[in-house]
Amino acid sequence: DAGITQSPRHKVTETGTPVTLRCHQTENHRYMYWYRQDPGHGLRLIHYSYGVKDTDKGEVSDGYSVSRSKTEDFLLTLESATSSQTSVYFCAISEATSGRYEQYFGPGTRLTVT
Amino acid sequence: GENVEQHPSTLSVQEGDSAVIKCTYSDSASNYFPWYKQELGKRPQLIIDIRSNVGEKKDQRIAVTLNKTAKHFSLHITETQPEDSAVYFCAAYIFSGTYKYIFGTGTRLKVLA
Numbered sequence: 001d002a003g004i005t006q007s008p009r010h011k012v013t014e015t016g017t018p019v020t021l022r023c024h025q026t027e028n029h030r031y032m033y034w035y036r037q038d039p040g041h042g043l044r045l046i047h048y049s050y051g052v053k054d055t056d057k058g059e060v061s062d063g064y065s066v067s068r069s070k071t072e073d074f075l076l077t078l079e080s081a082t083s084s085q086t087s088v089y090f091c092a093i094s095e096a097t098s099g100r101y102e103q104y105f106g107p108g109t110r111l112t113v114t
Numbered sequence: 115g116e117n118v119e120q121h122p123s124t125l126s127v128q129e130g131d132s133a134v135i136k137c138t139y140s141d142s143a144s145n146y147f148p149w150y151k152q153e154l155g156k157r158p159q160l161i162i163d164i165r166s167n168v169g170e171k172k173d174q175r176i177a178v179t180l181n182k183t184a185k186h187f188s189l190h191i192t193e194t195q196p197e198d199s200a201v202y203f204c205a206a207y208i209f210s211g212t213y214k215y216i217f218g219t220g221t222r223l224k225v226l227a
Contacts (some may be wrong), residue, residue: 031213042120042203042219043158050212058214090157096213101146101165103205103215105157 003027004106006091012112019078021109023091025071031096032074033103034058034066036087043090049074050096081113116141118206120218127194128226135221137204138186146207147187148215149178153200162189194225 003026013019023032033048035058045058047066055066063085065077078085091106117140127133139147145166150158164171164178164187171178175194180187191198204218 033214035217040219043217045214045216048212048214056212094213101148101207101213102160102163103148104160105150107157 004091004093004104006089006106006109008109009107010110012114013081014114015082016080019081019111021076021089021091021111023074023076023106025074025093027093027104028071029093029095030071031094032068033092033094034064034074034076035090035092036060036085037090037108038087046076046089078111081111083113085111086113087111116206116208116216118204118216118218120204120221122221123219124222124224126224126226129194129196131194133191133194133198133223133225135189135202135204135223136186137188137206137218138184139206139216140185141206141208141216142182142185143210144206144208147178147180148205148207149176149189150203150205151200152203152220158203191223194223196225196227199223199225 005024007022034046035043044060046064049055049068067075089109092103094103119138148163151161152158164180175192177190201220201222203220205215
């Protein structure tokens with residue numbers, strides 16, 4: 001597996017509380033992505049980053065924000081968690097340049113909002 | 115908007131038979147198409163990919179074909195084994211100033227012993 005870790009791996013939180021998920025890579029890849037995975041929906045892109053402090057929205061970005069202050073770290077924040085944000089969250093990395101398009105996933109974080 | 119459709123959503127085959135999963139994409143500028151295998155409780159793992167300048171690629175029992183004119187690509191697994199049981203995802207790689215991937219909704223493959 002590529003050098004990608006996510007923390008925490010499991011979290012239970014209450015509605016209305018803020019939550020931050022962390023993705024850390026040791027591959028020095030330029031691109032980092034956050035996806036959520038729900039039954040019947042596959043992998044949906046939340047936000048992604050194409051460099052330090054460079055981020056953009058994906059298809060399901062409402063209720064989420066991100067930050068990338070270092071190449072190796074990409075944070076996903078739920079400002080005020082809702083039950084609809086109960087999901088498995090995957091981080092992924094890609095070099096995405098020079099013909100190296102492969103994307104690799106982290107181990108995932110299972111988030112439950114009660 | 116950008117979209118990838120994947121069929122079927124579930125597929126059951128007898129051990130030793132072949133399995134085929136099909137995907138269609140909407141963005142004609144897409145030039146890279148990976149396939150991922152996800153076992154229960156695990157992360158998606160890249161198993162094979164194809165680029166737009168290639169029509170077919172094989173790796174042992176798995177192969178991917180691409181038809182750029184029709185904008186569809188397929189995963190073929192031959193001589194299926196119980197360990198092939200998993201969820202498979204296709205994706206299309208899109209460049210619109212920055213790079214991102216659009217995923218299909220997945221196919222649950224069951225190989226019956």
